[in-house]
Amino acid sequence: MRKLFIIIILAAFGLMLYPLIQSFSGNDHLSELATYYAQKENIEKVNSVNLVTAIVVTYRGLDTLGEVTILFLTAAIIAFFLKGPSTLRTLRPNSEIFITAARVLVPIMVMFGVYIFMNGHLSPGGGFQGGAVIASAVILMFLAFPDAPFQHKFFGFMESISGLVFVGLAALGALIGSGFLDNTILPLGTFGKLLSAGAIPVIYSFVGLKVGAELSNILNEFKSVQSDK
């Protein structure tokens, strides 16, 4: 009975979505907004090769700030939410192959993550992606070395400092630039080079660090709900 009701509701929901498909006609050209972003003179104002990054960090930088905040919030909430005595569990010892592979892979993954966020304005990727890769390195660590100590303070510090730098740079834009999150507070550099696009790579790097730290923290909190001892 309930399921029938749900089916009816979902069917109605589907019907509701139908006009959206009906009115959808595909795009032959960019929208007005995108056209603006893709215009040469405007690209040069930001000087970022990756237009998505330009949008994410500059044009819609406030969204990104919110996004970072959400991760930050999640980490904070989980931190105090999952606090408390951990329950015991027993683990099989990890296989030698796994441990060895992790030893090899973790530094590479971290480096790869750093690469991704540092080149966010040049190639696909950016702070979030890089941060996620770093966090996957951390999770690999957790799996391979369950007993290894987690550097709480370090990650917390990283998180805070990168957040502060982000906000600081953003506020700096409002103070000395033409607006909050203005990337022109740093020299725009040469189009297509690593040190270009003004503050974008800096901001994105710190976003990457922050995301990496936050995700690691979250993972750690989940992990520490159970312990081996």
Added chain:
Amino acid sequence: MISPIHIISIGLGTAFALGFLNKKSNGLAVSLMLVAIALMAAVSSSWFIKLYQGAEAIEVYTAGFKPPYSINLRMGLNEALLSSLINLAGFLGGLYMFKNLKNTGKHAIMVFLVFVMGLNVIILTRDAFNLFVFMEVVSIATAGLIILIQDGKSIQAGFKYMIATGIIAGIFLLGIIFAYYFSGSLNIDDISNSNLLAFKGGSVAVLMIIVSVVLELKPFPANGWALDVYEASDPGIAALISAASATAMYFVLFKLMPIADLQWYKIISTAGLITFVGSNLFGLKQTGARRLLGYSSIGQLGLLMTILGLKPFLGDKFEYIAITILISHYLAKAGLFWIAGLLKKDKLKDWALLRKKPLFLVLFGTFVFSLIGFPPFPSFFGKWELIMSLSQQGLYFTLAMILTGSFLEGIYLFRWLGYAIKMESNESWTFKLEWNKVIPPVLFGILVYLAGYYSSTFAENFNGLYFIALAFILIIYLLDFLPAAVKNILSILSLALVSWYMLPGLYSEDMLRFIFTLIFLVGGILTFIAGFAYKGKREGFYPVALLMYAGLAIIIRASTTLEFFFGWELMTAGSYFLIIRGKKSMAHGLSYMLFSMAGAYAILAAFGLSFAETASIQLSSLAAVGGNITVIFSLLAIGFMTKTASLGLHIWLPGAHAEAESDVSPMVSAILLKAGVFGLMILMIAMGNNPEATRVAYVLGWLGALTALVGNLAAAFQEDAKRLLAYSSISQLGYILFALAMMSHLGWMTAMVYSINHFLYKSILFLTIGAVVLKVGTHYMYKMGGLIKNMPLAFIAVLIGIIALAGVPPLSGFAGKWLFYNAVIDKHWYFQGVIVFFSGIIAFLYLFKLIYSVFLGQLKDNLRHVKDISIWFAIPIYILIIGLMIFSAKPDLVLKPLGEMISVWYPNAGLSWEGGLATAPYGYWNGTGVMITIGIMFMALLGWLLLLSSKAVKVGQFNIVYSAEAPQRPETTHVSYNIYAGYNKALGWMVAPKITEFWDTMSDWAHSLAEYGRRLYSGNGQVYTTYVLAYIIAFYLIMIF
């Protein structure tokens, strides 16, 4: 000026920086958070001040690009106001939860800070996607704050909240992205400019955006999750969610509404109405404070939603209405949640504990009254404007539903207030007060008064002087620690001062108002004199009594319907508190309040309708009403008749008057009821002799007659002396209603004479009986008896009172009867007249019972040594008796000016005077002559009897012939209980409590409806998601049809 964008930098920067702190410095962390929020508040409020002084709204562009290319924030007057409010709530909320946050640690502090910051951005941002992001920020922060107390219930509530808002957010995102697709921009202004509604897909996108914001406002019935959140989260958090989040979300809806069209406004207003009525209905069955507050919050949001939906109809009034009601809700709800947190008791009935901290009881009352829209709170003025505008637009259904919803809300809130004031509480447990938890509610309590005053300055033709009276009452309240006598003197002086200012002017200008002022204020002074009999502090009595008198004075002074209504509501509030002071008057106070509220709403609606027709709120403009005259006058009559307790609307009165304190009973009976009479007179003057109005008056006439009959019959069967007098009041007011409804010179004359007389003798009787009750400690007449020997003063007072009341010549009551006959025959209302006459004779039954059972018959064992009534009661009683005697001996002193006054409206068929001899169209009467004749005769006969039997032996109470036996006990010899059994057998069916049963049934139905309805909220989070989705579908269906 600091750019508003720095609200974000301050908030986030501090939040991020808090991560540096270690565990030990949690206190520092909270302080930092408070500093940050204070800074945010400083920024927003400085903008508010600047903008209020007339500066232009500013736009903040991020990244240095103009919108829509980048995200822009707007700081306008509204934004500045709302973000200031949010920051204020955030600051005080943070302060309130200081310890809580400190114990949970820096992470919680961060979350709290980000929550406040996120709300600010929600207010400021003009970008749809940014809005989405920060709504998510806020909703995640909320999910985090809910579990701050970490008990099972809050975790469940949080999870339900997450899944519901998860789906809502998804739909919102879908709407935004399609809006972007169709309009090519994410800026809200651009989206509203591109005509999305022109095609189906666009409409669906708009639907998705609007409906998800609506869902964030917790519309009925897709709001089960929200209720759980209110119930389970920490009260401090619930306060923020209710005050700050709701404010922000409301503004979001306001911001987004331009993308929709008129049809959407209508849908929103309907959704709001359903929410308002539905959730207030379900609130009826709640027993837990916080869940109740949840229902109330949701109801208020529904009301706000309705107002938003009515924006196209309200025109430029919209902002005033919305802001006043929003602010009332904001202050009151936050305050209530905070108090709930202080008390730590969730059961409504446990709130009696609050009595131990009178300050909080006052705050609680303040918040409740401000929620319901009583003066002087902002929502009063908001609701007033709302009703005026609605009726101007002809939106009668909406008007009716809004009043219904408010009424339902009133039921549970006042019941709750009643519990707090009166419920038995035998717990020794008291609650601790910490300064940080006291400041926020106190501050909000003060703010709500200030906001009320400020709102009033916007109201047209509203005399701000009235607030001086309120300020004086406040001072009296602050002096509550003084002994009662001092406060009594102050109160008397204040009334005397007001009388001194009001009376002389009125005497020459307006006799009608003069007389009522005399009754209200001089009566007030006299009843206050009786207050000297009370020892101790009498906490809380004087402010509320003065509040009632202030209301009465304002009613007299009022020249506009707004002022009148203002005074009316003040009086209602004051008298409510007076009534509920009685020992067992919790239920009676509630029913009084409910009838009064319903009556007030009827009056409000009528004023609205009249305003719609005449476009004027002058009281005199009522006379110009033409079209809806029957409806308007009926509504007004019903409204006023709730105060005069006419048949059907009377059930509150007996209990309320009977259980009230001894000097309160005359206040509420002899004085307060006259307010209804005054209202009726204003109404009738306005009605004139319009044929439509005459029809209403005809019905009123019958109603008055039946009220008189039933009231008197019921009084005859009472065993409780004060209840008897209360029923007597009902019937006396029935006479007055009848006489007024005659709408003729003599009829009005009768009504005025009755009003004056009723004031005199009912004051005398209630004061005396009250004083006697104080002495003998029971209300029940059969437990008294034979008190004449102990209380001669009281006996004489009652004797004179009942002779006057019965209308036996030569006392003044006869004046009313005589006029009444002439008026009835003149008006040709014979049958009604006979009913009234019949009831007049029935009065003898209860009057005899009153005086006999109390003062005559057998004196009881335990009352052998009682003393006469307190001198402080005797003074006003005998002053009144002197007044009564003067009126009796020289009725022309009063009747002549009355006749002149009434000639203004009804010039014909008055009395003609020849010395003391009055000649009416049918009869003649010389009050003075009768008095003298009877006086001489009586003295002669008394002398004769004295001559014959002066040597009679005084005997004891058992020296009676008792069939050759002697009585054994006074209790078994005193015939009093159910003394009119035979009469009851014959006519008792007329007073079977059918009307009470009727209202009880109504109440049962409402509660059963609420009981069954609220099962909708099954507690299953999954089901709630179904509701959410179904709600969206319902919107869609409404949209396409």
Added chain:
Amino acid sequence: MEYVSLTIGFIVIIAGLWAIMTNRNILRMIIGFSIFDTGLHIVIVSLAYVKGGTAPILDSAVGINEAIDKIVDPVPQALVLTAIVIGLGVTALMLAYAMKLHKEKKSLDIMSFRDLKW
């Protein structure tokens, strides 16, 4: 092509909702949410597609001057990035909730958590 992806996006959304509303197991509900989010993301990306367009990254394939004609809409791509992260955050928090709820009643059935009602 874009129709297909849009429709698939919608279907995934509905599938996600179905999962949320019919599975009483909380973990399955959370998975439902992920599916629902994924559907949203697919829809967003489908809307960004411009016929014959390529990624909005200016490199040798797409010059700075011809960007307007050759790239797909970068805005939804930026938005979807944000949406994904938000989804991640919500999912993480929900999982934390799930753990706590399980700890409380040793059950993951949503029907066991009905202490608050009416």
Added chain:
Amino acid sequence: MDFDIKRLGFTLLGLLIVLNWGLLMSSIMRKLGARVAKRYGIRWFQPWLDLVKNYALRSQISHGIMFYLGPVFRIGGGVGLFLFMPMIIGSELWLNYSFHGDLVLLMYFQFFGMLGMALGSGEGGHPYSAIGISRGLSQFTTIEVPMTLAIISLAIQYDTLSLIDIVKAQQGGFQNWTMWTNPVATIAGMFSLLGALSHSPFNLVKAPNEIPIGPPTEYHSTFLGVLQTNAAILHVVEAALFMNLFFGGATNWFEFILKTFFIYFWSVFVGVVFPRFRIEQSVAWFLKIPLVFGVLAIILYM
């Protein structure tokens, strides 16, 4: 008000006549009753003897001030009613003090004595008194309803509430009496009279065999004398009221005596024939048949 010694003199004389006529009338009525029972009955002067004896009794007790005042109120009611009642039409002086008030005053002044008596006997503290009073008041409420209807009907008919004017309008032959011009109202009024004089079947108030003897149980000697005096006056005055209302009033004392006798006789006549009603029965009865006549009286003249 100017003091008028002549008027006072005539009024007192009138009072004396009324008192003696009242006593005589009661003895005649009792004698008639006795003759119906085939007894010789009391001597015609017995009421005077009883009165003198009661005044002459030596010992009195008093239950208190109100007990004392009760009879004063009671007789005040009777005498007052007399004072405000025009006795003999045609003579200015026999109109007593009726220029002070009209019919309404008379109707309400009836309560004066009742109330006083109720209070007085109430203070006596005797349960029977209270029971009697409760019955009396109960019955009285409904007795007055047909009476009021009749009076209103008359007021409509004669367009006045002044008793003098009503009587004057009936002058000029007995065909002008209200009895003929408004028979329905007369019937209603006469039903009401039955109750007002509280003879059987409406004598449950005193109910000698049940609650001996109702309100005056505790009254004796002088007090009882006063009450008896009042009863004599009151019966005549009540009858005079009905005479004035329905039977053309009186232009001289002979007419007065004749008419009041027959009016009083009506209630005695009914009383001899019918047994006693219980209180709820009498209350209900007055709200049935007399009420219908009263309503009819108004409808006919509306």
Added chain:
Amino acid sequence: MSETKNNNKFENPHYAKREVTGPDGKQFIVDPIKDYFSDERPKVYEPNSIPVVEKFLNWARAESLWVLGFGTGCGSIEIPPLMTPRFDAFRFGIQSRPTPRQSNVFIISGYLAVKTLKRVIRSYEQMPSPKYVLALGSCTINGGMYFDSYNTINRLDHYIPVDVYVAGCMPRPEALLAAFNRLKELIKEGKGEKANEYAANFDWYKENQKKIIKDWNMPDYNW
């Protein structure tokens, strides 16, 4: 009185002293006999000082004898016929009254049990003065056939003063009428002053009364 009789088994508990609490919380003693009854003693009332007036009043008293309708014994069956057409006592100004307050004549109709005596005394004392007693039948004179009964009295005039005795067992109504006539004569002669006699010899009567009535339980004089 009641203080000494506290242990009396005839004590009426309702007249025992009791402690009650007033509405103001104070406790006090209520002594019903003292508090609820007048303790005044009867008075001797002087006749009117003007003989003519007194004569006139006596005539009125004699011609208006109101009888208390209280049947104390079997003889009361003879009283109702008095009012029937056959005897028609109304002729003589005799009528029956239900309350002692309004009666002048007390007919003690036959044997008097001690229990009834108490009621008789009370009723007699409640009658206003001047009052008269007719004692009916031989039982009131010497106890009659109950002369040795344990609970009837033998001589009525030890307890209340008697104006006229009517002998016989039982006397017929005619005898009663004759007694009334005799009483009238006595009154007219100014000899109907037995009430004053009772007041004057009050102590003696009380002593007699209390000697025989064990459960006295009432004030000395019942006003």
